[in-house]
Amino acid sequence: PQLDTFEALLDRVSKKQKTTSAENIGLIDALIKSFEEAQGSMRSGSQSVLEALGQLQTKTKQTQDLCSQSYKDYLSDLNGLQKHIDGSFQELQMYQTRGWAPDNAVCDQVISDHLYRVGCFDIGELHEREAGLKENPSLQQPFKEMYQVLEELKKKELKPALDWCAAYSKTPEMNSSQSNRLHELQFQLHKLQLICMLQRGEKGEVIQYVQEHLNVPHHQAHPSHATEIRRLLSAVLWAGRLEGSPYGGLLNDALWTEASYLFTTVACSALGLPKDSNLAVCLAAGYLALPTLAKYAQLRPKFRGTQCELQMPDFGPELQFHSTFACPVIQQVSTPTNPPMLLPCQHVLSQSAINSLVKAGGRLKCPYCPNDCTHDQCITLHLYNHSLSPSATSPPVTQV
Ligand SMILES: [Zn+2]
Structure with missing residues (x-):
């Protein structure tokens, strides 16, 4: 809400700046004109020099007053904006942890x-x-390439995206989830290419394209890709007249939006980055979600025992986060089958690390402090909410 007000104020001030400057230029032009007129009348002798100068003096004074008045109005609007910015930042500072000084x-x-x-x-x-x-141009370069491809996709130009995929597919150190996503992206791009051909009525080209680009094991063996390919081939019957046919859904522009979204995800992952900007996620979590949750935590006890239960605020998938835990002993991220466990000394290790540390007699010594305990004293920590785990049906969950 502060940003909305800020935008409205900024808009007002910048409009005011434009009108003020236009007004003042008009006033000065009028003043110049009266000087020229006075010069003319003095030359022709229709007015005495003293009389003309007196009039000019009055006119100049009037112009000065008008200009400074409109400038004052502009300054007072600018002041309002300044006050709003100061006020908003004070509010932002309230969320800062005490004793934490940001490193500029x-x-x-x-x-x-x-x-x-x-x-x-x-x-x-x-x-x-x-x-x-x-200045570090190498920071921008990969994003510039990404946005060039996205711009072309907006114009329904698929070649740059397909070229990008072909180049990226040669990366040697790709993990299985990266290569799966790349195959999915390539499939979606080929599909869009085929849809363009179908729209233009190029029947023979469609069949040739499928043979050339989609006749590869990872698409043929993929259950939904194989179905999609059959569907696209059936659509050849309606080539050139897809609209109103049973395949009209292929013309949905949402397919292009989805492909752009998928491309962004793959391109960011190629750079070792999550699909969303870190700053945007931090701000959304810290500035939008956290204060709401804090208020909820504050209000919930007041509703306890009453008939109306206070509902947990619903943030939508983009503001749902889950923690990850990397075991310091086995140096792997924990999974539902190898969950983190809390030792009585408050140190946390993965279950498999604890199992391997248990000595005869059932006791284990914490690798991080002198305490020892039994396996039974360790408590399993549940970091995973399975209903939130990414799957085909639910939207992806951002990891922090
Ligand atoms: Zn310990």
């Missing part, structure tokens, strides 16, 4: 990263310069 250089870097990540390259460069950060 780190914050500036995070802001620059965010601006490049969301494709605001000019503003990012300006910010980098003004913050005195070392």
